[in-house]
Amino acid sequence: MTHSATAKTPLRLGLAGLGTVGMGVVKIIQEKADLLALRAGRPVVISAVAARSKGKDRGYDLSGYGWEDDPVKLAQREDVDIFVELMGGSDGPAKAATEAALALGKDVVTANKALLAHHGQALAELAESNDAVLRFEAAVAGGIPVMKALTEGLAGNGITRVIGVMNGTCNYILTRMEATGQGYNALFDECARLGYLEADPQLDVGGIDAGHKLSLLASVAFGTQVSFGAVELEGIERISNDDIAHAADMGYKIKLLGVTQMSARGLEQRMTPCLVPQTSPLGQLDGGTNMVVLEGDEVGQIVLRGAGAGMGPTASAVMSDIMDIARGTRLTTFGQPAASLIKATPAVAATPASYYLRLALVDKPGSMAKITTALGDSGVSIDRMRQYGQDEDPKIAPVLIVTDPVSREALDSAIAAMETTGVLASPAVAIRIEQL
C-alpha cells in the first residue's frame, strides 16, 4: 500500500512556470500540505521552481524553494522527482525540459495541450522507454477530470464517440450573442477587454486550442497516435446572429463542438460550429463552462461539466496527476503502451448527419424549384423548411432547411449545384446538426 513502506518519503516537485496555474499549484501545496500527505500517504513538496522573472512578488513565499533560470536545469535536478511543466508553448523550453526530465526517468505532469497535441506520440514513447510517467489531465477541459474518466473510469468500454464544448471563450461569445443580440465582432472586443482571449486569439475563436484538446481525447478513446494535423478546424467567426436566432427557432443552439468518432472510413476529428438540441445537456450549457460527453458501448453517455479554465480548476487538475504519482499509480500516457497506438486514417465528416442550411434566395418565380431540384439531384432530402417573408427591394427571401441525414459529400455537391443556378444572393451557410 502507498501508505506503508514508502510512507515517509516525500515526493519532490520541480515546478516550471509561475503564472496563474503555477501559482495555483503553489497555493494548494502550501495550504493543504497535511491533507495531501494524508491522502497520498507521503508529503508532497516543492524542491525548486523556474520562471522568467525571479524578483516578482507573486503573493506566496517562494524563498524556501531552489531557483533555476533554465527549466532544463530544473528538470535535471537531483532533488526533483516530478517535473511539473506549466510554461506552455508547443516547442522551445517546455519541450526541451520535458524531454530532459523523461530522459532521466523522471515523471512529468503538464497542462500543455499544444505540446502534447504536436509531440504527444514521441513524448509518450520517450516516457515509457525510460519507465517514466507523463500525464496531462489539466491540458483538457480544465478542472474536469475527463482524461481520468475516459482512460480509467471507462477502461472497460469500447468508446463510440466523444463530444465536447472545450473552449469557454467561444461558448461565452455564442451565449452572449444570443442573449444580447450583439454581433460577433463586438463580443470579440469585449472578450479582449476582459482578458478572456489568448495572446493569439485564433487559439480561442479559431478553435485551435479546443482542437488540441480534442486530439488528445481521440488518442485515448480510439488507441490512436495523436494527430492534431488531421483535426477539421473551423472557428466561430462566421456565425451570425441570424443563424443563432434561426437555430433557436428550430429548437437548436449553436456551439463550437468537438466531436471524434471512429468509422469504417477512419478517424473523424472535428472542432467546428454545430447545432445541438436546445434541451440536451450541451444545448443547456451557457457561458464559460466546459462540458464533455463520453459515449461508451457499455456505459452509454457520461456527461462531465465544470470550469474549463482558471487558477483553481486548472491547478486542481494538475494536482490530480501529482497525487496519482504520489500514491504510486503508474499509467501509460494515452491509456495503452505508446508503441501500440495505431496511426489512424483521417476521415473528414465521414458520419452522415442532418444539416442546417441557410439560403438567401432571390425571390422570383422558379427559385425554390431550382433549389429543391439541386438538393434532390444530389440525394439530399428535406426534413423541415421555412421561408421567411421579405419586404425590401431587391426581394431576397431567407430560407432555412433542415436536411435528413446525409453525407457531407452529397451536401457539398448539392450546394455547388445550387450556386450554379444563380438564385442564391449570397453563399449558402451549412452547419452540421450533431445528434445527442
Place this chain on the structure above:
Amino acid sequence: MTHSATAKTPLRLGLAGLGTVGMGVVKIIQEKADLLALRAGRPVVISAVAARSKGKDRGYDLSGYGWEDDPVKLAQREDVDIFVELMGGSDGPAKAATEAALALGKDVVTANKALLAHHGQALAELAESNDAVLRFEAAVAGGIPVMKALTEGLAGNGITRVIGVMNGTCNYILTRMEATGQGYNALFDECARLGYLEADPQLDVGGIDAGHKLSLLASVAFGTQVSFGAVELEGIERISNDDIAHAADMGYKIKLLGVTQMSARGLEQRMTPCLVPQTSPLGQLDGGTNMVVLEGDEVGQIVLRGAGAGMGPTASAVMSDIMDIARGTRLTTFGQPAASLIKATPAVAATPASYYLRLALVDKPGSMAKITTALGDSGVSIDRMRQYGQDEDPKIAPVLIVTDPVSREALDSAIAAMETTGVLASPAVAIRIEQL
C-alpha cells in the same frame, strides 16, 4: 510500468454473483479480451464463478470457468487474485466471502452499497492491514465514475459539499408525476410492473439505497468513517402533485436529493426531498438518470451525469476497479488510510436554508396574521408568499411560502407555533430548498 515487467501475468478473477451485473462483467471480459489486455498491459481472465443456480442458461459460455457453490470457497481459491463480489446484501455470504478474500490479502471489487454502508470501516481496515485493495465504484451512481472523480480527480481539493440524485426510480416517479399528473401511488404501481423497484421497495422510494451511496461519498469527501446510521432519511411517499405543481410555479423542481457537507457543528448527511432551481443541472435532470455534483474549494462545481443502473453501466464501473488493479494501481478504500478516518459528529440540517412551506389555511379573518406572527416570533422571515383562491366550503386557502435562509430548528419552532393556532386545516408541509 504496468506493461513491462509483469506484462504477461494474467489477472485472475473470482466472480461471485451471476445476475445482471455479474453477467455484464462476463460479457465484457469475453468480448473485449484483447482491448482489456492492451489497456491493462496484461490479460484479465475469469478463473471461477459462484452463484446460486449452476445449471441455469445465462446466455454466455461459462464452461471454461471453475464453479463454487460457496462464495467463501471462491474467494479462497489459489487461482483467484481478485474477488469480485456482485451478490448483494449487507451481511451473510457477501460479507463472509469479502472478509475471507481480504484476510488472505486478495483484492476485492464490489458493487455492494449496503455492505460498504454498514461495514465499510471494518472492511477497509481489514483490507489495509492485509495489504489488499477494496474498491467499490459500482456501488455509487452506477456507471458514473464518481468515486474515482472524487477520490483521485479532486484529490487536491478540500471538498465543500456533495449533492446528488442517486436513485433513478425515485427521479422517474417524480418526473412522471409532473409530466402526467398521475399520483404517487399509481406511479409506484407502474414501477412495480416495469420491474424498476427493488424486492424491498423502501430501498428505493424510502431513500435507503441512495442513502447508502451518500454515506460512501461522505466518507471520502470528508475523511470520516462511514456512518450510514447518521444519514437523515426521508422518502418521496409524501410528495403530492400539488407540491410538484406549486414548486414549478415558483421556479423549482422537487428531487430526492442527497446532500453531505461538513459544518462547524459536524457532518451533515441528508437524503430527503428538496427543491432545486428548475434551470440548474439537477433541476433539468429528468427520468431515471443519475447526477452527482462535487464541490471543491479549488475546482468549483463538477457535475457528473449518467446511467445509475443497468447491466452495461454497472458492469462498466466494476471493470473500472478491475482495470485499475490490473494496471497496478493500489489505493486506500476511502481515499486515505482507514485508520486515519475520523468519527464525525452527526449534525442534522445544521446548514441554514430557505424552505418551501405549504399551508392549508382555514379562510377566516385573522388566519394569515396568526401564521405570519408565528413565523416572525421564531425568527423566520418570508421571501415570497402566494395565497391561492378557494371557492369550496369549508373555505381552505392553500398558502405557499418561501422563507429566507433559516435554521431547521427555527423553522420547526415556527411550525409548532402555527399548529397551536388552530388555523391550519392539515399539517404544514416543509421542504428544504437546496442552493446550487
